Amino acid sequence: MRIAVLITQYPPNVTAGLGRYAQVLFPLLARTEEMSVHTLNTGRLQIWERRDGLEVHRPISWVLRLATRKHSINRETRSGFFAFALGVIETNLRHLPALWVAKRRGQIDLVCAHDSTNFIAMAFVEHVLRIPLVFHVHTTEFGLAPVRSISDPLSLFPRIEKHLARRSRLVVAPTPETAQVLRDNGWGDTDHVRHVVHGSGYVGQERQVDVQRCHRLRTKLGIDPGAPLLVFVGRLHKQKGILPLIRALRVVADRVPDVRLVVVGEGNQDAVRGLVSDLGLGDHVILTGFVDQERLADHYAMADLCVFPSLYEPFGLVAVEAMALARPCVLGSGFSEVFFRTPEQGTPTAIRVDESNPESFGDTLIAWLQDAEGTRRVGEAGRDWAREQFSWQRACAQTLELYREVLG
Structure with a gap:
C-alpha cells in the first residue's frame, strides 16, 4: 500500500x-x-x-x-x-x-x-x-x-x-x-x-528505573529524598483535571505536610499558578514545563504516585508509559476501562478516582501514599497489564x- x-x-x-x-x-x-x-x-x-x-x-x-x-x-x-x-x-x-x-x-x-x-x-x-x-x-x-x-x-x-x-x-x-x-x-x-x-513507548524495552538518577532529579527540583511525591504529566488544560488535582492537594497537604506535586507539561500555567497561590500551596507544587520523552521517564520513575485525573481522555498514553515503568497510577473518570482489570482478576492495575470531589480525591491520595506495599503491588500489576494489553x-x-x- x-x-x-x-x-x-x-x-x-x-x-x-x-x-x-x-x-x-x-x-x-x-x-x-x-x-x-x-x-x-x-x-x-x-x-x-x-x-x-x-x-x-x-x-x-x-x-x-x-x-x-x-x-x-x-x-x-x-x-x-x-x-x-x-x-x-x-x-x-x-x-x-x-x-x-x-x-x-x-x-x-x-x-x-x-x-x-x-x-x-x-x-x-x-x-x-x-x-x-x-x-x-x-x-x-x-x-x-x-x-x-x-x-x-x-x-x-x-x-x-x-x-x-x-x-x-x-x-x-x-x-x-x-x-x-x-x-x-x-x-x-x-x-x-x-x-x-x-x-506504549516503554513496553517491551525492559527499561529499568535508575534509582540514583531519580534521586538526582529530586535534588535538582528541590525535593527531599523521602518526601511523598505526586507527578502529573499532561497539557495544563481543564480537560486533563489539573485544577481538581490542585484542590485535592490542599486536602493532602493538610495531613501530609511534606507532600510535593511535580506538574509536567505546557498550557495554562497562569491558571495553575493562580489556584496554587489562592490555596497557599506554593511550597508544595513545582511546574517544570515541557519535558522530552527521554527525561520524562525519570519524572515518572521518581513518583510515589502518578496522577492523571482526566475528566475526558480518548486514550491517555501517559498512563501506559507510567504503568510500564511499574509506577502506581491514579486515573480520573475519563479513562477507558482498558486500563483496569476486574477485581476477580487480582490486584488493581490502576486506581480510579472521583476527581470532582476534592475531599474524596485527597483522601484517596493520602491512603495510597501511606500504603507503600499496596502501591508497590499496584505498580507491578500495572506493569504486567501494560505488557499484556498495550x-x-x-x-x-x-x-x-x-x-x-x-x-x-
Whole structure:
C-alpha cells in the first residue's frame, strides 16, 4: 500500500501523546508499506527528508514561524490558539499541491488523517482527489468532549467533524469507549467506527528505573529524598483535571505536610499558578514545563504516585508509559476501562478516582501514599497489564488489517 498521512506532529516535533504515537507506529507501518507523512513546520525544520523508512513533507508555515520566534505557542490562551489555528489552516493549504501531484503520479492508495485539525486537506482528499480516506481520532476536545478547547456557540466544528467522519471510509478510535461516543453522536455504525488500542513507548524495552538518577532529579527540583511525591504529566488544560488535582492537594497537604506535586507539561500555567497561590500551596507544587520523552521517564520513575485525573481522555498514553515503568497510577473518570482489570482478576492495575470531589480525591491520595506495599503491588500489576494489553506490534497489525479492508 502507498499511504499518505496527515498529522500535526512528527519527530522532531513531538510535544504530546500524538507525536509519540506517530514516532513509534509509523516506522512499524513503513516496514511493509510505502509511507509519506505530511506534517507541521514552524520554519526551523527540513521541508523534506527521508526518516525512519518513510518520506516526511513539512511545508513551512510562516504564521507558525512568526508566532514561535521567541517562545512556543501556548494553545490555552486566546492569542496562542488563534495563532496555532491559523498555522494549521495555512499548513493544510500547503499540503494540497503535494497531495495533488502524488495523486497524478499514482503514488497514493490511501490517505490517513490523524485528528480533524487536518479538515481542509481531508475535505480536499475526499471531495476533489477522491482517494479513500481513513479518519483516526485521537482527541474530541474541539467538538464532542464535555470540556472543549474552543468556544464554538454555533457547533460548527462538530458538524465539520461529523461530515468528514461520515464521508471517510473508516473512523478509527483508540478505545472502545471513544468509539462508542463517536457512534452515539452519529459518526457511523459499528462497521464504520472501529477502535485500535495503542501501545506504549516503554513496553517491551525492559527499561529499568535508575534509582540514583531519580534521586538526582529530586535534588535538582528541590525535593527531599523521602518526601511523598505526586507527578502529573499532561497539557495544563481543564480537560486533563489539573485544577481538581490542585484542590485535592490542599486536602493532602493538610495531613501530609511534606507532600510535593511535580506538574509536567505546557498550557495554562497562569491558571495553575493562580489556584496554587489562592490555596497557599506554593511550597508544595513545582511546574517544570515541557519535558522530552527521554527525561520524562525519570519524572515518572521518581513518583510515589502518578496522577492523571482526566475528566475526558480518548486514550491517555501517559498512563501506559507510567504503568510500564511499574509506577502506581491514579486515573480520573475519563479513562477507558482498558486500563483496569476486574477485581476477580487480582490486584488493581490502576486506581480510579472521583476527581470532582476534592475531599474524596485527597483522601484517596493520602491512603495510597501511606500504603507503600499496596502501591508497590499496584505498580507491578500495572506493569504486567501494560505488557499484556498495550502492544505497538499488535496496534500496527490491526491498523494494517483495517487499511486492507478499506482497499478491498
